[in-house]
Structure formats: structure tokens, C-alpha cells
Amino acid sequence: MRNAQEDEPQDPQLVRLDNMLLAEGVAGPEKGGGAAAAVSAATSSGGMSPDSSLEHSDYKSKLSQIRSIYHTELEKYEQACTEFTTHVMNLLREQSRTRPVTPREIERMVAIIHRKFSSIQTQLKQSTCEAVMILRSRFLDARRKRRNFSKQATEVLNEYFYSHLSNPYPSEEAKEELAKQCGITVSQVSNWFGNKRIRYKKNIGKFQEEANLYAMKTALGARQGDDSPHTPNSTGSGSFSLSGSADLFLGVPPVNGEQSAYQMGMQANGNWHSRSSPPSGASPHSDHSDNSD
DNA sequence: TCCTATGATTTTGC
DNA sequence: GCAAAATCATAGGA
Numbered sequence: 001m002r003n004a005q006e007d008e009p010q011d012p013q014l015v016r017l018d019n020m021l022l023a024e025g026v027a028g029p030e031k032g033g034g035a036a037a038a039v040s041a042a043t044s045s046g047g048m049s050p051d052s053s054l055e056h057s058d059y060k061s062k063l064s065q066i067r068s069i070y071h072t073e074l075e076k077y078e079q080a081c082t083e084f085t086t087h088v089m090n091l092l093r094e095q096s097r098t099r100p101v102t103p104r105e106i107e108r109m110v111a112i113i114h115r116k117f118s119s120i121q122t123q124l125k126q127s128t129c130e131a132v133m134i135l136r137s138r139f140l141d142a143r144r145k146r147r148n149f150s151k152q153a154t155e156v157l158n159e160y161f162y163s164h165l166s167n168p169y170p171s172e173e174a175k176e177e178l179a180k181q182c183g184i185t186v187s188q189v190s191n192w193f194g195n196k197r198i199r200y201k202k203n204i205g206k207f208q209e210e211a212n213l214y215a216m217k218t219a220l221g222a223r224q225g226d227d228s229p230h231t232p233n234s235t236g237s238g239s240f241s242l243s244g245s246a247d248l249f250l251g252v253p254p255v256n257g258e259q260s261a262y263q264m265g266m267q268a269n270g271n272w273h274s275r276s277s278p279p280s281g282a283s284p285h286s287d288h289s290d291n292s293d
Numbered sequence: 294t295c296c297t298a299t300g301a302t303t304t305t306g307c
Numbered sequence: 308g309c310a311a312a313a314t315c316a317t318a319g320g321a
Contacts, residue, residue, distance in 0.1 A: 147300085149299090188300080192299090
């Protein structure tokens with residue numbers, strides 16, 4: 001007891017908790033810092049659409065709920081601490097009538113009480129931090145909170161898909177370019193193309209109308225572009241030209257989905273010339289791919 | 294409320 | 308590691 005000095009170094013765990021609560025805007029003056037940080041982290045990682053103001057306000061309201069609970073509890077503990085300290089001091093004062101009580105002893109007693117209550121406060125801070133972490137992870141991990149892409153974004157993706165129908169596998173650069181144009185992430189572009197390929201293949205008939213629409217669009221775009229000096233258009237996965245080559249349907253009547261898709265570059269087995277089955281003569285299916293008529 | 298469309302995730306094969 | 312296929316989960320319209 002005698003050696004226990006009051007000026008002990010601050011507990012590093014407590015410092016960490018305090019810092020976190022401060023950064024999240026739970027402790028200290030009220031601010032939107034924590035929530036704003038979470039939102040910006042989410043948008044920059046691509047996990048959240050920019051128009052996530054709804055979730056943002058939801059996050060903020062939940063955070064302020066945590067904040068108010070934290071402050072209420074903190075106040076309660078402080079009040080209890082003061083009350084208990086006063087009570088103990090009164091006891092000591094009473095005892096001083098029957099035995100000598102030094103001011104140093106009182107001081108030490110108060111320090112012990114404060115230490116006990118501060119350990120309770122640490123627990124409160126810890127559970128508040130946990131609550132914030134849970135809220136944050138729930139907010140950031142809104143994986144299945146799906147938002148449809150904007151009309152313009154879908155348009156851009158569809159234009160690329162149908163103008164590269166013979167090989168709808170955009171290169172990494174093309175994906176990046178598409179992502180930039182659509183305001184989505186590269187992996188979302190990959191997801192979109194993965195879904196599109198499989199769904200197109202499964203139900204070509206259904207997509208025929210859409211395909212023709214984009215073929216027309218592309219053709220119109222190409223015709224308008226004819227006035228300007230022609231740039232060589234590359235086909236295949238490496239190129240990125242939205243108004244360029246419609247290796248498409250033009251002139252192919254939408255009679256039967258399978259037939260036109262087959263003419264579009266899909267192999268007889270219903271696959272595109274993907275990595276595993278290159279379009280060259282080396283392909284095990286090359287004998288079929290030449291027989292498209 | 295149901296159904297379809299669609300973005301995301303998981304499983305599987307190469 | 309990438310793509311296909313299957314599946315999940317939600318948005319949005321009828």
C-alpha cells in the first residue's frame with residue numbers, strides 16, 4: 001500500500017480504447033468523423049455504391065445511439081464513484097474520532113476507489129469499442145446489400161458485351177476502363193461479364209432483342225464515326241472500343257437464338273473461345289467451329 | 294405478395 | 308487464378 005504510488009503510468013490498453021473511441025466519435029466532442037471515415041473506406045474499397053447516404057445515416061444514427069449509451073453509463077459510473085468516495089470519506093472522518101486518520105490515508109483510500117471504478121470504466125469502454133466494431137463490420141460488410149447498377153452503366157457494359165460477342169472476355173485494361181466509365185469496381189465488371197455470359201448462353205432467345213438493339217446502336221455509332229479518319233479496330237479481348245467493331249448480328253435475322261449465337265463466335269458446344277478452347281485450329285473443336293453455316 | 298431480374302458469392306473444374 | 312455453373316439474396320415491378 002505504502003509503495004503504491006498514485007502517479008502510475010497509464011494503461012496502454014486504456015489509451016488504445018480511448019483513442020479508438022475518440023477516432024470513432026464516441027468519446028470527445030460529437031462529430032461525423034467515424035461514420036464519414038467508414039463511408040469513405042467502404043466507397044474506396046468498392047464495396048459500397050456512392051449513393052449510400054441511406055446506409056450512411058443509418059450508421060450515424062446507430063453510432064450516436066452507442067455514443068449516448070456510453071455517455072450515460074460513464075456519467076453513472078462517475079456519479080457512483082463520487083458518491084462512494086464521499087461515503088468512504090465520511091466513514092474515515094467518523095473513524096478519526098476513535099483513531100488517528102492521516103490525510104495521506106484518506107488520499108490513498110480515494111486513489112484505490114478511483115482505481116476500482118476506472119477498471120469498471122475500462123470494461124465499459126471495451127464493450128463500447130466492441131459494439132462499434134460490430135456496427136462497423138455490419139455496415140462495411142453489406143455484401144448482399146445489392147444495388148442495381150445505373151442505367152448508363154448497364155448500357156456501357158451491354159454495349160461492350162454485344163460488340164464483342166464473339167469473344168466477350170474483356171482484358172484487364174478494358175475492365176478497368178469499363179469500371180471507370182460505369183463507376184463500379186473491376187471485380188464488379190468481372191462479375192457482370194460472368195453473369196452475362198452464362199445467362200446469355202442459357203437463354204439466347206431471350207437476349208436476341210437486346211442484342212439486336214445494341215447491334216443497331218453500334219452500327220449507327222460506327223457509321224457516324226466513318227466521317228472521321230478511321231482508326232483500325234481490333235477485335236477480341238484486348239481491344240476497348242465501344243463504338244467500334246460490331247462483330248455482330250448485322251444482317252443476321254434473329255430467327256433462332258442458337259443459330260445466330262453460333263454465328264457470333266460461340267462454338268458448337270455452346271462455349272466461347274475461351275482460354276481452355278482457343279479459336280485456332282489447335283482447338284479440339286476446330287472441326288466444328290469452321291462449320292458454322 | 295409473388296415473380297423476375299440481377300449483383301454477389303460459392304463450388305467446381307481446368 | 309480464371310471461368311463456368313449453381314446458388315443466394317435482394318431490388319423492383321405487377
